[in-house]
Amino acid sequence: xxxxxxxxxxxxxxxxxxxxxxxxxxxxxxxxxxxxxxxxxxxxxxxxxxxxxxxxxxxxxxxxxxxxxxxxxxxxxxxxxxxxxxxxxxxxxxxxxxxxxxxxxxxxxxxxxxxxxxxxxxxxxxxxxxxxxxxxxxxxxxxxxxxxxxxxxxxxxxx
Amino acid sequence: xxxxxxxxxxxxxxxxxxxxxxxxxxxxxxxxxxxxxxxxxxxxxxxxxxxxxxxxxxxxxxxxxxxxxxxxxxxxxxxxxxxxxxxxxxxxxxxxxxxxxxxxxxxxxxxx
Numbered sequence: 539x540x541x542x543x544x545x546x547x548x549x550x551x552x553x554x555x556x557x558x559x560x561x562x563x564x565x566x567x568x569x570x571x572x573x574x575x576x577x578x579x580x581x582x583x584x585x586x587x588x589x590x591x592x593x594x595x596x597x598x599x600x601x602x603x604x605x606x607x608x609x610x611x612x613x614x615x616x617x618x619x620x621x622x623x624x625x626x627x628x629x630x631x632x633x634x635x636x637x638x639x640x641x642x643x644x645x646x647x648x649x650x651x652x653x654x655x656x657x658x659x660x661x662x663x664x665x666x667x668x669x670x671x672x673x674x675x676x677x678x679x680x681x682x683x684x685x686x687x688x689x690x691x692x693x694x695x696x697x
Numbered sequence: 698x699x700x701x702x703x704x705x706x707x708x709x710x711x712x713x714x715x716x717x718x719x720x721x722x723x724x725x726x727x728x729x730x731x732x733x734x735x736x737x738x739x740x741x742x743x744x745x746x747x748x749x750x751x752x753x754x755x756x757x758x759x760x761x762x763x764x765x766x767x768x769x770x771x772x773x774x775x776x777x778x779x780x781x782x783x784x785x786x787x788x789x790x791x792x793x794x795x796x797x798x799x800x801x802x803x804x805x806x807x808x809x
Binding site for chain 1: 719726736737739786787792797799804808
């Protein structure tokens with residue numbers, strides 16, 4: 539376990555994320571590709587997560603849905619290009635709310651002295667597509683901000 | 698400290714819509730015109746304009762005049778936590794990795 543390194547250079551369509559985990563490459567790979575295990579972590583906090591399919595093999599497809607308590611759905615899908623257990627996954631990624639904005643993601647699993655290093659490299663179709671996608675990831679941050687605001691207001695008004 | 702309940706209600710209502718949250722997210726990275734804001738969305742310019750009016754009425758964004766352009770800005774006092782989109786992305790990414798840590802713990806127990 540360690541800090542997360544995120545590189546998203548301005549005016550490029552790339553995002554690089556690096557993070558070490560206290561596990562073997564095989565274990566991290568399993569948690570990252572097994573449909574039952576993915577369902578336990580891929581959905582944002584507070585959202586229901588449905589893994590429709592997750593066939594992590596070359597040519598296989600995946601699709602999953604995040605569902606808000608209100609019923610609002612956010613679906614994501616893609617195909618696997620290359621899958622080497624415990625070592626490498628290359629897949630496409632598309633948010634169905636922005637059809638056609640497909641990014642390419644490469645994940646490598648490398649053994650370290652005391653664990654495994656995950657490096658993901660995402661390539662978007664344009665700088666704007668990258669920024670829009672990243673901004674949508676802020677939803678949960680916004681929700682947290684609203685929760686804090688609600689708590690603050692409740693405290694100040696004594697409700 | 699006193700809070701304006703009506704203003705808060707308007708802000709919460711404005712942020713209940715995912716398109717409007719996305720617009721706010723976009724504006725957290727800098728001002729943009731209605732045309733620029735509308736570009737990534739599969740909805741009409743008119744619909745985006747209506748969303749912007751709701752955000753403006755809620756005090757979350759302001760509009761200035763810059764020659765022919767009327768760019769929208771995130772209201773400085775509103776949603777201070779969103780000033781840095783990369784920080785929010787980092788928060789969400791780290792949250793996800795901590796969930797992976799938790800799942801890994803159960804997997805490791807099973808492997809033993």
